[in-house]
Amino acid sequence: MTYNVDEKGYYGEYGGAYIPEMLYPNVEELRQQYIAITSEKEFQEEFQELLREYVGRPTPLYFAKRFSEKYGTKIYLKREDLCHTGAHKVNNTIGQILLAKRLGKHRIIAETGAGQHGVATATVCALMGLECIVYMGEIDIKRQAPNVARMKMLGATVVPATSGSKTLKDATNEAIRDWINNPIDTHYIIGSVVGPHPYPDMVARFQSVISEEIKNQLQEKEGRSSPDYVVACVGGGSNAAGAYYHYLDNPDVGIIAVEAAGKGVDSGESAATSVLGKMGIIHGSKTLLMQTNDGQITEPYSISAGLDYPGVGPMHAHLYTSGRGEFISVTDDDAMEAGLELSKLEGIIPAIETSHALAIFKERKFKKDDVVVINLSGRGDKDLNTYIEYFNL
Numbered sequence: 204m205t206y207n208v209d210e211k212g213y214y215g216e217y218g219g220a221y222i223p224e225m226l227y228p229n230v231e232e233l234r235q236q237y238i239a240i241t242s243e244k245e246f247q248e249e250f251q252e253l254l255r256e257y258v259g260r261p262t263p264l265y266f267a268k269r270f271s272e273k274y275g276t277k278i279y280l281k282r283e284d285l286c287h288t289g290a291h292k293v294n295n296t297i298g299q300i301l302l303a304k305r306l307g308k309h310r311i312i313a314e315t316g317a318g319q320h321g322v323a324t325a326t327v328c329a330l331m332g333l334e335c336i337v338y339m340g341e342i343d344i345k346r347q348a349p350n351v352a353r354m355k356m357l358g359a360t361v362v363p364a365t366s367g368s369k370t371l372k373d374a375t376n377e378a379i380r381d382w383i384n385n386p387i388d389t390h391y392i393i394g395s396v397v398g399p400h401p402y403p404d405m406v407a408r409f410q411s412v413i414s415e416e417i418k419n420q421l422q423e424k425e426g427r428s429s430p431d432y433v434v435a436c437v438g439g440g441s442n443a444a445g446a447y448y449h450y451l452d453n454p455d456v457g458i459i460a461v462e463a464a465g466k467g468v469d470s471g472e473s474a475a476t477s478v479l480g481k482m483g484i485i486h487g488s489k490t491l492l493m494q495t496n497d498g499q500i501t502e503p504y505s506i507s508a509g510l511d512y513p514g515v516g517p518m519h520a521h522l523y524t525s526g527r528g529e530f531i532s533v534t535d536d537d538a539m540e541a542g543l544e545l546s547k548l549e550g551i552i553p554a555i556e557t558s559h560a561l562a563i564f565k566e567r568k569f570k571k572d573d574v575v576v577i578n579l580s581g582r583g584d585k586d587l588n589t590y591i592e593y594f595n596l
């Protein structure tokens with residue numbers, strides 16, 4: 204029994220590659236090559252060197268003393284907020300750009316909602332001197348002006364998606380259309396553990412550096428490589444997949460996934476996919492998905508842009524359904540309070556996505572000697588305006 208992907212690209216009954224025929228050659232090329240290429244010694248050396256010299260890894264595993272005292276348990280923070288560009292997303296974009304180069308691709312496309320994945324993609328394209336086109340909903344372009352400016356400074360072309368609701372889903376459709384039209388020279392960098400196989404597994408492997416480091420760092424600090432619990436927020440699920448990866452099949456480690464309840468799970472304005480979702484297909488993957496009775500995707504809502512997604516990756520759908528993972532949903536209000544609390548107790552202003560994971564201690568009790576690792580997925584600089592408005596700062 205494993206909670207990792209099987210050879211057909213499934214996690215239990217979730218996953219697979221449900222794609223239009225015209226996309227098949229692109230996805231099949233990736234599927235056939237991703238393991239062989241990323242296992243090469245030279246690939247690994249270049250990947251590890253960039254993670255070290257460019258991203259700034261290993262990120263610290265910090266014992267949060269005052270936060271721990273407050274909640275009566277031992278809390279460690281895995282500091283992905285200290286990665287270059289301010290979040291974990293760059294671990295994946297570095298991996299994928301190295302893969303794209305080895306596949307002979309010289310044009311990179313990506314979709315972005317809030318712009319965080321767009322910035323991480325534009326960053327690695329600048330680093331490698333590759334052309335970068337980022338599809339972004341017209342409404343998101345207006346809402347996320349600073350990230351649009353960053354992408355432009357980094358040399359990317361930002362293309363507005365003007366169809367449908369003019370947000371992430373429509374940007375994704377445009378990116379897929381582009382890929383169908385440019386199968387030879389273009390690689391599509393997906394930003395989370397979503398999409399058709401092999402994307403969820405490929406992204407999880409690139410992000411697995413997080414739990415690899417946690418193992419070594421905990422061994423040094425606690426004399427054991429596994430914590431009692433590992434906690435992460437889940438949008439699509441990539442920072443969570445990276446934090447859980449080396450513990451998935453270790454039953455001694457509790458896995459806690461935190462979703463955005465928005466204004467409340469029953470409010471109609473929520474992104475708590477595990478509770479509200481049913482099995483369906485989104486972006487080429489069979490997974491849990493928020494949908495109407497007719498199977499139309501429901502608009503999700505969360506105060507945090509990175510958690511505002513109507514599905515979860517297939518790994519997480521399986522963790523939920525199998526009971527391996529404990530899923531908790533946290534409202535906007537509780538997340539905002541937790542973000543402010545960490546700032547005051549530890550001098551660390553977290554991304555609002557991460558604040559959701561930090562909020563679980565109000566309800567979920569742990570034993571005094573429990574070692575709880577929280578993946579601090581990103582820093583709060585990008586969210587300053589939201590914090591300012593919310594708290595009247």
Ligand SMILES: *Cc1c(COP(=O)(O)O)cnc(C)c1O
Nearest residue numbers: 395438439440441442509556581
């Ligand atoms: C994008 C983002 C997330 C959500 O994405 P996952 O794929 O679920 O990790 C969480 N935290 C931060 C800081 C992000 O930028």
